Amino acid sequence: xxxxxxxxxxxxxxxxxxxxxxxxxxxxxxxxxxxxxxxxxxxxxxxxxxxxxxxxxxxxxxxxxxxxxxxxxxxxxxxxxxxxxxxxxxxxxxxxxxxxxxxxxxxxxxxxxxxxxxxxxxxxxxxxxxxxxxxxxxxxxxxxxxxxxxxxxxxxxxxxxxxxxxxxxxxxxxxxxxxxxxxxxxxxxxxxxxxxxxxxxxxxxxxxxxxxxxxxxxxxxxxxxxxxxxxxxxxxxxxxxxxxxxxxxxxxxxxxxxxxxxxxxxxxxxxxxxxxxxxxxxxxxxxxxxxxxxxxxxxxxxxxxxxxxxxxxxxxxxxxxxxxxxxxxxxxxxxxxxxxxxxxxxxxxxxxxxxxxxxxxxxxxx
Amino acid sequence: xxxxxxxxxxxxxxxxxxxxxxxxxxxxxxxxxxxxxxxxxxxxxxxxxxxxxxxxxxxxxxxxxxxxxxxxxxxxxxxxxxxxxxxxxxxxxxxxxxxxxxxxxxxxxxxxxxxxxxxxxxxxxxxxxxxxxxxxxxxxxxxxxxxxxxxxxxxxxxxxxxxxxxxxxxxxxxxxxxxxxxxxxxxxxxxxxxxxxxxxxxxxxxxxxxxxxxxxxxxxxxxxxxxxxxxxxxxxxxxxxxxxxxxxxxxxxxx
Numbered sequence: 001x002x003x004x005x006x007x008x009x010x011x012x013x014x015x016x017x018x019x020x021x022x023x024x025x026x027x028x029x030x031x032x033x034x035x036x037x038x039x040x041x042x043x044x045x046x047x048x049x050x051x052x053x054x055x056x057x058x059x060x061x062x063x064x065x066x067x068x069x070x071x072x073x074x075x076x077x078x079x080x081x082x083x084x085x086x087x088x089x090x091x092x093x094x095x096x097x098x099x100x101x102x103x104x105x106x107x108x109x110x111x112x113x114x115x116x117x118x119x120x121x122x123x124x125x126x127x128x129x130x131x132x133x134x135x136x137x138x139x140x141x142x143x144x145x146x147x148x149x150x151x152x153x154x155x156x157x158x159x160x161x162x163x164x165x166x167x168x169x170x171x172x173x174x175x176x177x178x179x180x181x182x183x184x185x186x187x188x189x190x191x192x193x194x195x196x197x198x199x200x201x202x203x204x205x206x207x208x209x210x211x212x213x214x215x216x217x218x219x220x221x222x223x224x225x226x227x228x229x230x231x232x233x234x235x236x237x238x239x240x241x242x243x244x245x246x247x248x249x250x251x252x253x254x255x256x257x258x259x260x261x262x263x264x265x266x267x268x269x270x271x272x273x274x275x276x277x278x279x280x281x282x283x284x285x286x287x288x289x290x291x292x293x294x295x296x297x298x299x300x301x302x303x304x305x306x307x308x309x310x311x312x313x314x315x316x317x318x319x320x321x322x323x324x325x326x327x328x329x330x331x332x333x334x335x336x337x338x339x340x341x342x343x344x345x346x347x348x349x350x351x352x353x354x355x356x357x358x359x360x361x362x363x364x365x366x
Numbered sequence: 367x368x369x370x371x372x373x374x375x376x377x378x379x380x381x382x383x384x385x386x387x388x389x390x391x392x393x394x395x396x397x398x399x400x401x402x403x404x405x406x407x408x409x410x411x412x413x414x415x416x417x418x419x420x421x422x423x424x425x426x427x428x429x430x431x432x433x434x435x436x437x438x439x440x441x442x443x444x445x446x447x448x449x450x451x452x453x454x455x456x457x458x459x460x461x462x463x464x465x466x467x468x469x470x471x472x473x474x475x476x477x478x479x480x481x482x483x484x485x486x487x488x489x490x491x492x493x494x495x496x497x498x499x500x501x502x503x504x505x506x507x508x509x510x511x512x513x514x515x516x517x518x519x520x521x522x523x524x525x526x527x528x529x530x531x532x533x534x535x536x537x538x539x540x541x542x543x544x545x546x547x548x549x550x551x552x553x554x555x556x557x558x559x560x561x562x563x564x565x566x567x568x569x570x571x572x573x574x575x576x577x578x579x580x581x582x583x584x585x586x587x588x589x590x591x592x593x594x595x596x597x598x599x600x601x602x603x604x605x606x607x608x609x610x611x612x613x614x615x616x617x618x619x620x621x
Contacts, residue, residue, distance in 0.1 A: 059495075060474075332508060
């Protein structure tokens with residue numbers, strides 16, 4: 001069959017000839033013609049079969065015939081020697097093995113989610129605890145600090161996130177300022193715009209927006225890269241070298257996100273307030289000078305401090321959650337995908353829950 | 367028709383930047399033979415194999431697989447061709463989220479012509495054919511040994527009963543016993559299934575026990591092509607040093 005042009009294959013279709021009570025199959029008998037063969041099976045019934053004129057017999061076609069004969073080779077069948085070796089292979093396979101297939105229960109046991117929420121909570125707590133212990137260790141041994149990794153993580157998770165967080169902040173600033181302007185004008189309270197923007201952005205929107213963008217962008221990247229290291233056994237390689245995953249992989253990323261998130265938040269805040277300024281100028285004729293003066297006089301510094309503190313916690317949370325899911329995956333592609341999804345979902349949920357918690361905690365600070 | 371060679375490569379040049387890996391390689395694989403490609407590290411064995419199976423398009427040169435020119439092949443022709451060749455990658459390249467059975471049944475299910483029960487039976491037949499038991503069928507690739515993974519990869523490559531089989535270092539990382547079993551497996555399957563095999567290997571035992579012919583890659587070209595005896599007698603310095611261990615430990619050759 002080698003070298004035969006593929007376009008001629010359809011011309012070699014399967015044909016059944018019956019004469020003198022013997023059925024002869026000719027043409028190709030292989031996986032491509034299995035549908036045709038199955039259509040011919042009712043015609044074959046128990047007639048003695050001659051396969052010697054068939055140009056090919058592969059295991060798919062052989063198996064179809066084998067099943068048609070009820071799991072045995074009738075003595076009346078005529079085969080070439082090559083064809084009979086294929087039936088030898090089928091005969092060598094126990095019928096029970098041939099028909100074995102996992103039950104739904106077995107498949108489900110295999111696919112069962114490996115994490116229950118208790119396991120996740122425990123794992124997160126262990127990751128966090130180990131992180132604290134390692135930070136204490138590095139405080140005592142500053143020379144061992146993985147400086148390059150931390151710097152690289154700062155760049156990857158923080159610096160490269162700057163454009164998107166600034167753009168998001170700027171646009172949200174415009175929207176927030178515009179919508180506030182409409183209401184403020186109705187009450188003749190245009191001069192309150194800097195206060196509304198200042199408190200809203202510095203204390204709430206800046207940290208929250210930045211953290212959510214970072215969770216989607218940098219957190220997912222951390223989970224995916226650590227998960228890929230599990231796939232390629234790099235994590236095992238680190239372990240046998242006696243290098244702690246937590247110290248080498250988690251600490252740099254956690255420190256980087258804890259440092260970079262507040263810095264990013266400051267940039268996002270500036271962009272959002274600038275957006276608010278433009279919108280206020282266009283909508284309320286509030287000059288930039290008046291807007292900035294209003295920010296300076298009306299907005300207490302404590303809002304900025306609370307916002308920056310929250311963002312530090314958000315950054316560390318994203319790092320712990322995404323590192324935990326990255327390291328706890330199993331070495332297969334499916335697990336990598338689910339772990340990354342879980343990481344992003346849990347990071348964002350945790351940020352929002354923490355934000356609500358902080359709102360209550362800091363309610364008297366204003 | 368049978369005179370046509372399953373693999374014909376003419377004037378293969380592979381160049382990466384200034385680095386010329388292959389400089390005009392001609393290689394013809396005869397029907398039904400086992401051809402081994404050997405060469406030192408960095409001699410471009412894997413690049414040549416990837417060129418032959420169409421994963422990598424050579425800088426220059428033409429390749430015909432089973433009579434079809436790879437370069438001009440339409441998408442339809444290429445797909446049909448893919449069903450007639452099987453490839454076993456070095457680490458098996460099994461789908462890690464699939465069980466063994468699903469891995470082997472996957473090419474069958476992608477045909478969309480076979481009923482589910484037949485797909486499963488065929489997959490079980492191939493799993494049994496490569497010497498694995500039914501109890502292994504429901505394991506995930508991460509749960510089986512390296513030798514078993516190679517066997518599963520072979521079962522998957524054989525799922526569509528290919529005419530042409532490519533093996534990339536199939537016995538690397540296997541213990542001698544597993545390697546020997548693999549060699550026996552390939553030699554019994556090739557006669558039963560009428561296979562032509564092209565294999566890249568480092569393992570001298572696999573090389574001498576399986577190969578009908580050996581092609582030696584060195585100096586950016588095929589420096590020797592012939593039966594194992596002919597190649598071993600070749601004066602090229604790389605070949606002499608490559609096979610020296612065989613001469614120093616003749617018992618290996620007798621195995």
